Amino acid sequence: MLELVDVHKVYRVGTFGTGTVHAVRGVTFDVQPGEVVSLIGESGSGKSTIGRMVLRLVTATSGSIRFEGADVVSLRHRGLREYYRHAQGVFQDPFSSYNPIFKVDRTFETLRRSYFPRVTGAQWSERVDEAVHSVGLVPSEVLGKFPHQLSGGQLQRLLIARALLLDLRLLVADEIISMLDASTRIDVLNLLGDLKARGLGILFVTHDLSLGNYVSDKVVILYQGRVVERGVTAAVFADPKHPYTRTLLASVPQLDRRWEEVEADEALRTAALGDRCLYHEQVDDEHGLGLVEIEPGHFVGCFRMAADDPCPGARVTVAR
């Protein structure tokens, strides 16, 4: 449904745009209907830039982004407007997504004006009620309120409800739960799971691996704008191959194992492998690094894997 092939983004920085930041370097992956794909990485990994390129909030420098076969990068005016009927984004800070002087129902009303001018008020409020119900909220309790009267979790769910009023097929969720309390986070995550069951494709951008794991079918691990590992969530999390993925997983604060225990395990593994990995010395070639498929649907982009002496961290020999 959504397909990214060798996408690059170069930002111009500095006074006259003299400097450049290569934020995304040759990223390739796809999202299918009814699938949650998590983009996981730390600050500066390019994960949010990818989400923004998919939503056309920034333009890709090169590469192709296709949604249901149509090129997203070249969309203009009406085409872009139609694209937004099917693809919507929800972002980290729910408060800044709302007009603070509009009550929630008026925020919904602006959507009717731009996308459904022929729908009558009565029909519209019926649809709004249904959408609000479907995100687990009671319309009478939230619609007449101002954003500051609602909790972050409620606002985030209302943004999703707003997106659902359109003919939504793709949702880009950029760190939507990092600002929420632990007690409401899980409700928003469960909602994503329900949307997935309804056939929506979801691009879930996060830095939190435990959340990424809870809802997603596939994960894409990014490091400095490159995909270092991607594949089916269960496979990647059960046996991460790339040393960066392992470092990330070992740093996640868990509730059943302390960092010391995780590190002890990692140390044993490293001792057994005996060699240092060069993932952080990746060559900066024009096309970035090729990903190697080490098992069906599990790709790893380790520098050593493509070389003659495969990375001991992966324990596989790559046929060249």
Place this chain on the structure above:
Amino acid sequence: MSLRVDDLAVHYRTTRGDVKALDGVTFEIADGEIMGVAGESGCGKTTLGKALIRLEHRMKHVRGTVTLDGRTLPIADDHAMNAYRYDKVSLIPQYAMSAMNPTRKIGRMIRELVTSRGVAYESVQPELERRLRLVGLDEGVLARYPIELSGGMKQRVVMVLATLLDPSLLIGDEVTSALDVTSQKAVARALVEFRDREFVRSVVVVTHDISVLYQMADTILVMYAGRLAEKASATTVIDRPLHPYTKMLVGALPKVGERYDHARLSGIVGRPPSLLDPPTGCRFRERCPLAMAKCQEQPEFREVAPGHQVACWAVA
């Protein structure tokens, strides 16, 4: 005993009346203890942290005392507290990344700060450089401006700076929240290391992220709507919590490896009560699955096992 807080109540003045953000909390922190404070937004955890070092002008000390190393802290007297701040009680603020003066090189800023406390910069400089190296920074950062450092580096500089004069009590407000998982781990580790090396005697870490507390804190204090719900060792709070609120809070966190389609977790239905006019009795009873008639009365925060305190009628 390092810190003792007795029946502390702090209210916020608003145009609609007093918000009872902290409504009678009593606890102790032992020497060398790292205590984590957890709870939802608006439970009073940040207010508690602030009350121990500096009340904002909107905040009003209503009752209760704070005793540090046997001396009562004059928390209601902003001026008198100055004698304790930084040397005895120090703080890593919520937005440590923007806590530094952007117009000063870091070294000069630290010089100004310690000089203002009557300490010669030259006398602390070797120790400062040693501690910076301990958190993985070299003394080169002293010649740089805050803007030149990454978020994790700034957080570590602020940590070293906050503990430079070996305070008795360090308060960390959401120290790891804005960081990536790898920097989060480094900062949390450094804080434990500082305690082990006795740069700080005891630490209060306020955060909404219980899993970080499990990794770094000795004990966890769970707050709900301005009151204490439970306090016990970190392991006990995570593995064998007694208060229904703690159980639900811990149960709402997915563990690594847990999947939506296998075990669907659930959040806590409802919202905490308004603290403008808090309900009588147990404040969690509206959302509590175990609520009973007895909950109309306020449960006492009492010890049910050595080092394990709970405020709940349903706990035998």
